Amino acid sequence: MLDDLTATSSSAGGTIITQLANFNWASFWTNLGNTVADIAIRIVIAVILFLIGWIAIKIFMWVIRKLLTRRKVNITLQSWMCNVIDGVLKVLLIVVIISTIGIEAVSISALIAAAGLSVGVALSGILQNFVAGAMVIAQEPIQVGEWVALEGGVEGVVETISLTTTQILTFTNEIIIVSNQPIISGSVTNYSRKPIRRCD
Numbered sequence: 001m002l003d004d005l006t007a008t009s010s011s012a013g014g015t016i017i018t019q020l021a022n023f024n025w026a027s028f029w030t031n032l033g034n035t036v037a038d039i040a041i042r043i044v045i046a047v048i049l050f051l052i053g054w055i056a057i058k059i060f061m062w063v064i065r066k067l068l069t070r071r072k073v074n075i076t077l078q079s080w081m082c083n084v085i086d087g088v089l090k091v092l093l094i095v096v097i098i099s100t101i102g103i104e105a106v107s108i109s110a111l112i113a114a115a116g117l118s119v120g121v122a123l124s125g126i127l128q129n130f131v132a133g134a135m136v137i138a139q140e141p142i143q144v145g146e147w148v149a150l151e152g153g154v155e156g157v158v159e160t161i162s163l164t165t166t167q168i169l170t171f172t173n174e175i176i177i178v179s180n181q182p183i184i185s186g187s188v189t190n191y192s193r194k195p196i197r198r199c200d
Contacts, residue, residue: 046097053093061086075144077137080163132180133163141183142166146192154178 061082068078142148142158148168149155156170166183168176 042101046100049097049100050093053096057086057089057093060089074137074140080134080137083163129164129179129181132184133161133165135184136161136166136180137163141188142190146190148191149189150178151182151186151188 064085065078065082068081073081136142142161144158144161146158147156148158150168154168154170154176156168156174156176159167159169159175161167161180163180165177165179168178170176
């Protein structure tokens with residue numbers, strides 16, 4: 001039995017040594033070098049594309065802000081539009097870079113769509129405030145610097161308006177942050193919109 005095991009081990013060892021001896025090491029190292037070189041080239045191209053794309057986006061956004069300012073677009077609306085455009089351009093840049101590395105764009109798009117759906121379901125309340133914020137910015141029921149009173153007893157001067165929330169500075173020097181949804185769905189008293197008011 002021991003002799004049989006020894007003979008089997010010797011035979012297996014000899015087979016492995018023979019295979020290693022007959023293996024085309026030159027072709028292996030050549031293929032490995034080509035693969036590493038290809039990956040390195042793709043990474044370098046991706047880095048160059050990232051730098052060029054990032055600079056191009058910065059320049060493009062600078063031009064957009066100048067155009068919006070020249071057309072006297074509302075500051076809050078400017079910020080919202082610039083954030084959306086900037087985000088979309090950066091996502092496209094990332095997709096292009098990943099495609100350059102070798103990952104298919106279709107797979108990336110499917111992954112982004114699935115992730116967007118999951119995030120949308122999980123953050124439905126925030127998305128409602130996001131839409132409400134866009135409506136507040138577009139319809140302008142309130143603006144930064146105006147004295148307003150909201151449902152629920154919140155009253156003061158509007159400090160900032162973002163896509164999801166609005167900050168109001170009360171007359172007792174307190175900052176109250178409210179979601180944008182009640183501003184659209186509820187009643188808003190704007191004391192600053194008309195310069196002359198009747199006092200009984």
